[in-house]
Amino acid sequence: MPSSQDAVATPKAGQPIALITGASTGIGYELALLLARDGYRLVLVSRDPARLEAAAVSLRREVPGAVVETRTADLADPEETHAACAFAAGLAPDILINNAGFGGYGPFARSSVAEEQAMIATNITALTLLAKAVLPAMLERGSGRMLNVGSTASFAPGPFSAVYAATKAYVLSLSEALSEETRGSGVTVTALCPGPTHTRFADRASIGGTRAFNGPIADARSVAAEGYAALMAGKPVVVTGLVNKLLIFGARLLPRTLVARISRRELTPPSGS
Template sequence: MTTQTKKKTALITGASGGIGLDFARLFAEGGYDVVLVARTESKLQELAQELSAKHGVRALVVASDLSDPAAPARLMERLKVEGVQVDALVNNAGYGAYGAFVETDLDAELKMIQLNISALTALTKAVLPGMLERKSGRILNVASTAAFQPGPLMAVYYATKAYVLSFSEALANETRGTGVTVTCLCPGPTKTGFQQQAKMEESRLVKGKEIMDSLTVARAGYEALHRGQAVVIPGFVNNLLAQSVRFLPRSAVTTIVRKVQERAHA
């Protein structure tokens, strides 16, 4: 009598588009069952049908707005009811807001902090004990090259990503040798809906630039997660720029980032 190997399950937030959508496809292709989390249920259902049909995996849809402080606990309760064990957690959901801090919308920024920091922290706290007990599990947190320096004109967003990087590196150290790994993915500008949502299409950072596609970024994160790599920065130039800030005075770094972030003039 043979026993069937139980599929591992990956929980992916922000799975309805961009990098999160590509993560969902990569994990399903790799044989994982998936839990797909985002706000738009119709997009998630469409993706779930695609992954189930193509790869024969279970795809559970949970429509949830993780900028709601109560959402992470509700999500974990749903997984408990469904009998889902999370073997890989991908904290991908997040957004940014562009503009001088004095002019940007406070409510949008507080929701950004809730999504980019608090929800990520809560979900990590929820799944990590079980992973440590099983001596097996992988966590991937999506930060940004923004994590490596302050970001005038996107002050709150850059600060949230600095938290994600610092938090992830600390957990990678705490979990060393336990069978659980924590990886932080730090992409540069990527072809997703992020720039439009943040209203930064005209900034010098992205206007007229050839930027990386989301599948390339997701694949870099997926492979790094399975290697147990603590930090991954896709792309040679992104890596170089992220590392170079260590050798410049902080005031110079902030000035440079400000110039890059400013809107390009015709």
């Protein structure tokens, strides 16, 4: 797991540390920017070294004096995840943002097993192991915050994106459980659940042609701002955007079979059945 130390600014004594996975682009980058503005020393983790370095350069430019360190890790890879967890445990960050993740699209019977194993490893296994790596030190200190990025897909089955939706249901369930386990300890755990958002996500998941991504789409900056406010307030769950909040409220009241039907419609092309 190679690393590049910020060449310009060095950490100040006592400077709080935030570890952010998937910070090279999209929602993770915007969360990193908010943390930099609030004076956190940033440690960014993601796969692609060039995108990661570009993000670090951009953050240092947007926030002069920001302390930004990068570490490449493919969180779909068990050994690299193990190394990232050992690093995270040693770092003992004040904030962990478990944001790295990706989706997929297509009928379950024909979708790629390798892709779905990588998705489960990244969205579920790495997120869980990183949470486990940092929580003991947070609890011992009696302070710390964790943000796990779920989705509106956390609340509904996802026909044609079945494995992705299932991974995000896991993220919500784990986060809600940890939020309750840590209640009163000084440590908070928050699940951030965005709806469709303009990032590289839709292209990577090949999901851009669906109804869900052909309606109103949020921007990563506003999603991150809502998530950041909830993180700092220690809220257990935040669904971003008014329309998504209303949809999720409705989904909680309707029978699951009906929710799955509506979800199926959203996950087919506007011209599809």
